[in-house]
Amino acid sequence: MRLTLCSILLATCATLAQAAEPNVDSPSVHVLLSADTETTLSSQMNGTLGDMKVTLGQRVAKNALLVELNCGEAQARAQAADAELAMAQQNLVAKQGMQKLNAAGEIEVANAKTDVAKAQGARALAAAQRNYCYVRAPFGARIAKVYARPYQTVAAGAPLFDLVSDGPLKVRLNVPSSLVAQLKLGMPFQIRVSETGKTYPAHVSAMSARVDAVAQTVELEARLDGEHPELIAGMSGVALLPGAR
Numbered sequence: 001m002r003l004t005l006c007s008i009l010l011a012t013c014a015t016l017a018q019a020a021e022p023n024v025d026s027p028s029v030h031v032l033l034s035a036d037t038e039t040t041l042s043s044q045m046n047g048t049l050g051d052m053k054v055t056l057g058q059r060v061a062k063n064a065l066l067v068e069l070n071c072g073e074a075q076a077r078a079q080a081a082d083a084e085l086a087m088a089q090q091n092l093v094a095k096q097g098m099q100k101l102n103a104a105g106e107i108e109v110a111n112a113k114t115d116v117a118k119a120q121g122a123r124a125l126a127a128a129q130r131n132y133c134y135v136r137a138p139f140g141a142r143i144a145k146v147y148a149r150p151y152q153t154v155a156a157g158a159p160l161f162d163l164v165s166d167g168p169l170k171v172r173l174n175v176p177s178s179l180v181a182q183l184k185l186g187m188p189f190q191i192r193v194s195e196t197g198k199t200y201p202a203h204v205s206a207m208s209a210r211v212d213a214v215a216q217t218v219e220l221e222a223r224l225d226g227e228h229p230e231l232i233a234g235m236s237g238v239a240l241l242p243g244a245r
Contacts (some may be wrong), residue, residue, distance in 0.1 A: 001180060008132075008173075009143065009160055016186050016215075026052055029043065029173050029174065029175050029176070029238065029239050029241065030173065030174075030236065030237075030238060031138070031171050031172065031173040031191055031222075031236060031237055031238060031239045032160065032171070032172045032173070032231050032234075032235075032236050033169045033170070033172075033193070033231060033232070033233055033234065033235045033236065034169065034170050034171075034172055034234075035164035035167075035169060035170070036165045036167055036168060036169070036170055037139055037141075037164075037165040037177070038141075038144070038163060038164040038165065038233070039138065039162075039163055040080075040159050040161070040162050040163075040220055041066070041135055041137075041138075041159070041160050041161045041162075041163060042157050042158060042159050042160060043132075043135070043155070043156055043157065043158045043160055043227075044154050044156060045069065045071075045074070045129070045131070045132040045133070045156050046153075046154070046156050047069035047070055047071060047133070047153070047154065048070045048071055048151060048152070048153045048154075049067050049068075049070075049112040049148055049149075049150060049151060049153075049154060049160075050067065050068045050069065050070055050150065050151070051068075051150055052066075052067050052146070052149075052150050053065050053066055054066050054067075054143050054144070054146075054161075055143065056143055056144075056145070056146050057111070057142060057143060057144075058143050059122060059140075059141075059142050059166055060137045060140070060142070060143065060163075061111070061137065061140055062138070062139050063136050063137060064136060064137045064138055065134060065136055066135045066137060066143075066161055067135045067148075067160065068133060068134055068135070068158070069132070069133045069134075069154075070133075070136075070208075071130065071132070071133035072133070073077040073128070074129050074130045074133055075130060075133075077126045077129065077130075078123070078126040078127055078130045079198060079208045080126070081119070081122045081123040081125070081126035081127075082123060082126075083174060084119045084122060084123075085116070085119035085122070085123045087119075088112070088115040088116040089116055089119075090116070091112050092109070092112040092116050093113065094112075095108050095109045095112040096109055096112075098139040109140060115212070115226060125198075129196045135160055135161070137163060137166060139163075140165065140166055140167075141163040141164055141165050141166055142163070142164055142165075142166050143161055143162070143163065144161075144162040144163060144164045144233070145161065145162035146160075146161055147159045147160055147161065148160050162189070164233050168195075168223065168224065169232075169233060170205075170221055170222070170223065171191060171202055171221065171222035171223070171224065171233055171239070172219070172220070172221055172222075173219075173220050173222070173239050174212070174215065174217035174218065174219050174220070175214045175217060175218055175220055175241060176216065176217060177211045177212075177217060177218055178216075179218075179241065180211070180218055180240065182199075183204060183207060183218065183220070184204065185204055185205065185206070185207065186203050186204060186205075187199075187203060187204045187242075188189075188201060188202070188203045188225075189202060189203070189204070189222070189239055189240060189241045190202070190239070190240040191222075191224070191237055191238070191239050192233070192237045192238050192239075192240065193231065193234045193235050193236070193237040194236055194237045194238075195236075195237075196230055196231070196235075198237050199240075200224055200225070200226075200228060200231075201224070201225040201226070202222045202223060202224045202225060203222060203223060204220055204221075204222050205221050205223045206220065206221040207219075207220050207221075210221070
């Protein structure tokens with residue numbers, strides 16, 4: 001009887017010990033969900049902001065106006081450049097007409113053409129500076145962060161908005177280099193997201209061309225299979241990868 005009890009206890013202990021051991025066939029690594037495209041938009045000039053056209057978390061379309069700077073000086077320069085170009089063009093037409101009447105020479109016409117080219121360049125520069133007054137979304141996105149406030153004076157280079165693309169998320173992870181031989185593009189695996197407590201299917205979409213010599217890991221990117229509206233950029237979890245065979 002005692003032998004039987006001992007055998008049962010030993011068998012139970014062995015089972016618990018096995019359960020406590022990590023599953024080497026499915027190692028887990030930390031993952032981070034990130035937007036396919038994300039950026040920080042900064043002011044391209046010194047100026048004072050007007051009303052904010054968007055709020056935190058709002059979805060915006062490509063080229064949507066996010067905020068406009070008060071740019072009276074830039075507007076005035078652009079108008080002056082337009083006027084100078086119109087004057088130069090009129091002068092060129094006049095010189096060409098006089099040339100037909102032998103009242104103007106080739107040099108005068110050439111100088112008039114040069115004045116038109118200079119005025120066109122000045123107008124292009126003024127138009128580019130005027131466009132700095134308008135901060136627009138470079139792609140369809142969501143507003144992840146707003147750095148400035150309405151009517152705030154900002155310097156060139158000051159951050160205004162963080163944008164993250166409104167679409168499928170990327171999965172970023174670093175896996176042990178010992179698994180390099182088993183890693184293939186398109187390889188399926190599972191992701192358990194901490195914030196939702198759910199597991200999602202994914203597949204490897206890109207792999208670094210080198211191993212990190214210090215950490216002995218390889219950087220991977222993956223794509224989630226299917227649409228999951230509850231997931232947003234910045235969420236994290238673990239990837240359950242097939243182990244080395």
